[in-house]
Amino acid sequence: MNYLIKRFQRLLIVLGVVTLITFLLVNVLPGDVAYEIAGMDSSEEEVQEIREELGLNRPVLIRYVEWVTGIFTGDWGTSYISDEDVWEAITDRFPVSFELMILAQILALLLAIPAGMISAFRPNGRGDRIIGTIAFASVSMPSFMTAILLIYFFSLHLGWLPATGYEPLSEGLWQNLRPMILPALSLALVEWTILMRTLRVEMIAVLQENYIALARAKGMSNLRILLVHALRPSSFSMITLLGLQVARLLGGTIIIEQIFGIPGVGRLLIHAVYTRDFIVIQGCVTFFALAFVTANFLVDIAYAWLDPRVRTRGAHG
Template structure:
């Protein structure tokens, strides 16, 4: 319990730091939202009135404290431009972004686990070298370039998948998955390589342990040894990487949602930046920060569950 409480304290510090840094950066950007709301030909008195109504004339720390207090009680504010509640916009779009990131992570694991096991089983073999070369090429290409190539070949060229757009699950699972496959694959083809390399390194060490040699002496098949005895102790570092990849996935999803026209939180953030909608920008970044903090906390819980020695060792450290 002490281990988890310490992790929560550290993650809370991260959350406060990220939100304050975002609040500060947003408020030092050039331009004035009051002019956007009143128009270019508006008088200085009208602009000043808008600033007072929105509280933009108050000190920065006071505004941040009021905004953070509102977040704590569930009041995320309203968009300056559309007057919609930020929380309602986020909750409407979050399931779309969550589906994209979960699909991408699942695809990445689907590639990384078998490829990592094959590479670790015979390091230096032809299969290991081929997988390493493919992984190097995959990680060298950013997700937006991968997305463009996937659209060109599989959407425009072969016509197997739609190029853009989104279909909710309520309109049919098949239609939904066909729209989300290419966006998720664009993210997965970048993320799987880190997982694969991490699993490969860990499993090479595990396969040299005495209990693996004993399992082989008993006549166990290679597949059973890899899946039943070597995979779990080799997964600790990979699970940690999964938590760190949440931030990368969220960053990649912002661009991918824009390319494929997916109405997620990332696309909402891009629109808010373009229109200088400060409250929506802060809400989106806070939402992403909370998601990152929660994902890392769940990784810590899973890590401690898989290896109780980690929990006991850290709780007394």
């Protein structure tokens, strides 16, 4: 219990720091939302009236305290441009972004786990060298470049998958998944290499343990040894990386959603930046921060469940 309390306290501190920094940075960005609302040809009196109405002429710290108080009471504010409730705008689009992240993480794991096991079984062998070369080439390209190549090959050249668009799950499972495969793969082809290399290093060490030698002496198959006896103790560091990858995936979805025309939170944030809708920018960044720290909190719990030694160190640390 002490371990969870300490992790939860860190979550609150990180969230508080992120919201403060975000609010301050947004308020020093060039441009004036009052001009965006009133129009660039409006008089100074009209602009000042809008600033007064929105409270933009008050001190920054006072506006920050009011905004944070609203966050905790469920009031995330209203868009200056579209007059849409920020919380509703984010929650309406988050399922789309969440689906993209989950699919990307599943594809990354489906690539990383078998590749890591093959590489660890015979380090520096032919399979290990081939997988290492593919991983190096994969991680060398950013997700947006991978997305462009996938669109060219699978959409324009082969015509198998759509290049843009999104279909809700209500239209059918395949109709929903079909336009999400390329965006998810664009993210997964960058993320899987880190997971694979981490699993490989951990599993090479685990395979040297005495209980692995005992399992081999009992005549167990190599596949059973890898899956049953070596995979779980080799996965601790990889599970931690899954939590850290949430931030990378959140950042990646912002670009990928724009490329593929996916109506998620990332695309909402890009539109808010273009229109200088500061309250939506603050809400999106805060939501991303909340998702990141929550994911890492859940990873800490999973890590402690898998390895009881972590709970003991956390309770006394």
